[in-house]
Amino acid sequence: MAPLLQMSGIRKEYPGVVALQDVGFELRSGEVHCLLGENGAGKSTLMKILSGAIRRDAGRIMIDGVDAVVDTPADAQRHGIGMIYQDFKLVPELSVAENIFLGNEPTQGRLPLIDYSLMHERSREVIAMLGESIPTAAQVRGLSIAQRQIVEIAKALSKKVRVLAMDEPTAPLTEHEMKNLFKVIRRLKEEGVGIIYISHRLEEIFEIGDRITVLRDGTFVHSCLVAEADKRSLVRWMVGRELEQEYPKIPLDRGGELLRIEHLNAGMLKDINLTLYQGEILGLAGLVGAGRTELARVLFGADPRESGRVTLGGKEIAPRSPREAIDAGIGLLTEDRNAYGLIMQMSVRENITLSNLKEVASGPFLSRSAESAVAERFTSELRIKTPGIEQQVEHLSGGNRQKVVLARWLFTKSSLLIFDEPTAGIDVGVKFEIYQLINRLAQEGVGVIVISSDLPELLGVSDRVAVMCEGRLTGILSRQEATQERVMLLASGETALEGFRG
Amino acid sequence: MAESVTRSSKTFKALVGEFGIAIVLAAEIGLFALLSPYFFTAENILNISLQTSIIAIIAVGMTFVILTAGIDLSVGAIVAFTGVIVTTVLKMNAPYPVALLCVVLSGLAIGAFSGALAGTFVTKLKITPFIVTLALMTIWRGAAYMFTDGRPVWGLPDAFSLLGSGRLFGVPVPTICMVIVYVAAYVVLDRTRFGRHVYAVGGNPEAARLSGVPTDRVVLKVYMLCGMLASFSGILLASRMNSGQPNAGQMYELDVIAAVVVGGTSLFGGRGSVVGTFIGAMLIGVLRNGLNLMNVSSYVQMILLGVVILSAVLLDRLRGR
Ligand SMILES: Nc1ncnc2c1ncn2[C@@H]1O[C@H](COP(=O)(O)OP(=O)(O)OP(=O)(O)O)[C@@H](O)[C@H]1O
Ligand SMILES: [Mg+2]
Numbered sequence: 058m059a060p061l062l063q064m065s066g067i068r069k070e071y072p073g074v075v076a077l078q079d080v081g082f083e084l085r086s087g088e089v090h091c092l093l094g095e096n097g098a099g100k101s102t103l104m105k106i107l108s109g110a111i112r113r114d115a116g117r118i119m120i121d122g123v124d125a126v127v128d129t130p131a132d133a134q135r136h137g138i139g140m141i142y143q144d145f146k147l148v149p150e151l152s153v154a155e156n157i158f159l160g161n162e163p164t165q166g167r168l169p170l171i172d173y174s175l176m177h178e179r180s181r182e183v184i185a186m187l188g189e190s191i192p193t194a195a196q197v198r199g200l201s202i203a204q205r206q207i208v209e210i211a212k213a214l215s216k217k218v219r220v221l222a223m224d225e226p227t228a229p230l231t232e233h234e235m236k237n238l239f240k241v242i243r244r245l246k247e248e249g250v251g252i253i254y255i256s257h258r259l260e261e262i263f264e265i266g267d268r269i270t271v272l273r274d275g276t277f278v279h280s281c282l283v284a285e286a287d288k289r290s291l292v293r294w295m296v297g298r299e300l301e302q303e304y305p306k307i308p309l310d311r312g313g314e315l316l317r318i319e320h321l322n323a324g325m326l327k328d329i330n331l332t333l334y335q336g337e338i339l340g341l342a343g344l345v346g347a348g349r350t351e352l353a354r355v356l357f358g359a360d361p362r363e364s365g366r367v368t369l370g371g372k373e374i375a376p377r378s379p380r381e382a383i384d385a386g387i388g389l390l391t392e393d394r395n396a397y398g399l400i401m402q403m404s405v406r407e408n409i410t411l412s413n414l415k416e417v418a419s420g421p422f423l424s425r426s427a428e429s430a431v432a433e434r435f436t437s438e439l440r441i442k443t444p445g446i447e448q449q450v451e452h453l454s455g456g457n458r459q460k461v462v463l464a465r466w467l468f469t470k471s472s473l474l475i476f477d478e479p480t481a482g483i484d485v486g487v488k489f490e491i492y493q494l495i496n497r498l499a500q501e502g503v504g505v506i507v508i509s510s511d512l513p514e515l516l517g518v519s520d521r522v523a524v525m526c527e528g529r530l531t532g533i534l535s536r537q538e539a540t541q542e543r544v545m546l547l548a549s550g551e552t553a554l555e556g557f558r559g
Numbered sequence: 560m561a562e563s564v565t566r567s568s569k570t571f572k573a574l575v576g577e578f579g580i581a582i583v584l585a586a587e588i589g590l591f592a593l594l595s596p597y598f599f600t601a602e603n604i605l606n607i608s609l610q611t612s613i614i615a616i617i618a619v620g621m622t623f624v625i626l627t628a629g630i631d632l633s634v635g636a637i638v639a640f641t642g643v644i645v646t647t648v649l650k651m652n653a654p655y656p657v658a659l660l661c662v663v664l665s666g667l668a669i670g671a672f673s674g675a676l677a678g679t680f681v682t683k684l685k686i687t688p689f690i691v692t693l694a695l696m697t698i699w700r701g702a703a704y705m706f707t708d709g710r711p712v713w714g715l716p717d718a719f720s721l722l723g724s725g726r727l728f729g730v731p732v733p734t735i736c737m738v739i740v741y742v743a744a745y746v747v748l749d750r751t752r753f754g755r756h757v758y759a760v761g762g763n764p765e766a767a768r769l770s771g772v773p774t775d776r777v778v779l780k781v782y783m784l785c786g787m788l789a790s791f792s793g794i795l796l797a798s799r800m801n802s803g804q805p806n807a808g809q810m811y812e813l814d815v816i817a818a819v820v821v822g823g824t825s826l827f828g829g830r831g832s833v834v835g836t837f838i839g840a841m842l843i844g845v846l847r848n849g850l851n852l853m854n855v856s857s858y859v860q861m862i863l864l865g866v867v868i869l870s871a872v873l874l875d876r877l878r879g880r
């Protein structure tokens with residue numbers, strides 16, 4: 058029997074980059090086919106070609122062994138191809154339900170009027186299927202990034218599909234939501250849907266995948282059953298070399314007190330007390346909506362605080378804007394790099410220097426050569442894959458965009474750096490480099506707070522782990538004490554008796 | 560079907576994208592040069608630059624505003640209000656240097672004040688720029704009529720007309736002003752921190768704020784700059800007409816916005832340059848001048864202007880493809 062979907066000889070060229078070159082793979086019905094590869098390997102490009110979002114320069118797409126025309130998203134829908142994009146395609150002004158049924162609105166019988174009650178009901182059903190409860194009338198603008206991802210997934214599930222491509226669906230999700238998603242995937246498999254799954258979290262591949270195809274630099278490298286692969290071989294195919302350990306932890310060399318938060322209240326945050334030392338890496342754990350991002354934003358002056366005292370390096374600070382926070386020595390790498398991090402129309406160079414233009418200017422005048430030198434240094438240090446520093450960040454792959462924002466904050470030379478989901482959508486090789494980079498910062502005496510939904514990662518990089526639940530700090534664990542079980546317990550609201558104050 | 564793009568068409572597209580409207584401008588100039596022997600003379604070229612200078616100077620301010628994804632509809636009214644105020648100040652017959660100082664200061668103060676008002680409403684009260692500046696437009700226009708009872712201000716000292724009608728080394732003074740404004744604006748946008756902040760705010764305001772860009776202050780400054788360039792143009796225009804006309808600058812906002820957008824600056828913010836705006840302003844100025852030389856009626860001129868704007872913008876879209 059012909060496979061459900063077959064792509065072969067696919068080629069796509071952009072000015073200065075060959076994104077895909079003679080790439081192909083097969084998807085059978087009822088299987089989860091994982092696409093793997095480094096940042097910029099061409100995974101998303103291949104999926105966008107499949108969904109008709111962009112056009113290929115050459116190659117064939119066959120469905121049930123027959124050549125299929127997939128030139129536009131409408132063509133793709135007609136063939137039953139569903140897609141969850143890596144960058145959200147939701148309309149922020151519309152409600153959850155309106156987004157889920159965008160372009161596919163149920164009508165009242167023959168009348169061209171939208172049947173809102175049916176739309177909300179069906180939306181609630183799909184969201185419930187994912188084990189979540191998001192009000193379907195809420196505007197997408199006000200949702201957290203994890204909730205948006207749930208809506209994005211619900212949108213794809215609301216349609217009848219035969220092929221479902223998911224481009225890093227779990228990047229902003231925690232364990233809990235991931236498990237629910239996997240349940241849904243298993244059910245779709247039973248119904249014979251073919252699923253293409255992209256993720257940089259390798260554990261997930263072994264849990265949900267049936268077969269893998271690995272791309273590197275836009276070319277096909279390897280394809281096999283998941284059962285025939287292990288983590289080492291996956292990494293070798295992707296990166297082209299071996300990586301020894303996953304988390305290169307350096308023993309803590311704790312300096313003096315750097316940050317002290319006392320009785321901080323703001324919005325959902327209730328009475329937060331926390332101390333951070335120079336050279337320390339503190340992990341912030343918690344479920345989605347626990348208030349980790351809020352805490353980071355308040356410290357950074359992006360959101361107002363109601364009461365409490367914060368000292369940095371012995372001096373009391375109360376930044377009223379990010380500018381003041383940056384001047385005081387705080388940096389925040391925001392979650393959702395596309396909405397809150399990057400200026401898409403700007404080049405790699407301009408995005409890297411944006412927070413610290415003073416450093417590359419004399420008075421009001423920018424020095425192009427100083428700026429270029431900085432950008433060149435960071436693109437090579439972080440191995441940002443781009444045809445040049447003048448490339449618009451809009452044209453970079455997801456992981457490489459993340460590296461650009463990372464470079465921006467490294468260039469501010471802050472004494473306290475907060476990383477909110479620093480490795481979301483980053484490939485294994487680069488993850489390793491980022492861990493090393495965070496270690497290096499710590500060794501230089503910078504205090505680092507890491508927020509991550511990837512719990513093993515958080516435990517792997519942190520010296521201490523602070524756990525939050527519903528706006529409160531429910532416990533602080535040392536590296537030795539911090540096990541997945543204890544963190545999860547605290548994250549669900551059980552208060553620890555030991556080590557409450559840091 | 561898979562698209563196959565040949566190398567030559569790619570480079571053609573790249574060329575068109577890079578120099579799109581410049582090509583249109585060149586074609587336009589070539590056409591008029593063929594049709595009218597007088598068109599391509601030094602005198603006529605200086606004449607075009609003089610006629611276009613006022614719109615072109617305001618368009619610089621508008622470029623800044625549009626780069627932040629804003630709009631300023633009040634520029635034409637500011638031109639008129641500034642004109643009647645400075646001419647009235649002039650008629651107080653202060654000694655020459657003092658009078659000049661008063662004119663410039665009072666004129667620029669009007670633009671700065673109006674811009675500050677617009678900027679404050681936009682940033683602090685979060686009202687859309689379109690509405691805020693629409694309101695300011697009718698306020699200043701009304702103020703200009705009220706202040707003069709609807710009658711022009713005449714009888715100004717002769718020296719005043721030097722600003723708008725004088726020449727330096729044979730070049731009209733407004734033309735010189737225009738060149739200075741463009742060079743300065745280019746440097747500011749391309750080479751200063753403020754300029755970079757303008758692009759950042761237009762590209763993604765929230766990301767810019769979280770990167771430490773003082774977004775509100777940037778927007779405020781941009782509207783003040785636009786207002787001041789409008790009032791400066793108001794002084795130039797009053798000087799050229801040697802009077803303060805309350806109905807001066809009628810519909811200027813449309814010509815100005817057309818120049819900016821034809822010049823490739825995105826109404827959504829974050830993309831564009833004053834080089835483009837300059838070419839856009841010249842495109843419109845050359846068209847007017849050329850059609851006048853050929854005695855084309857002003858009604859037909861309006862239609863042709865619309866056609867040229869549409870085709871220029873269309874050509875610019877090729878860049879995105
Ligand atoms: N619109 C574009 N213009 C220019 N280059 C592009 C464009 N889109 C993608 N590219 C380039 O194509 C290559 C493949 O990008 P793609 O987004 O497919 O990578 P990816 O495998 O999905 O990476 P990631 O894991 O980081 O998401 C990259 O080098 C990228 O810079
Ligand atoms: Mg991708």
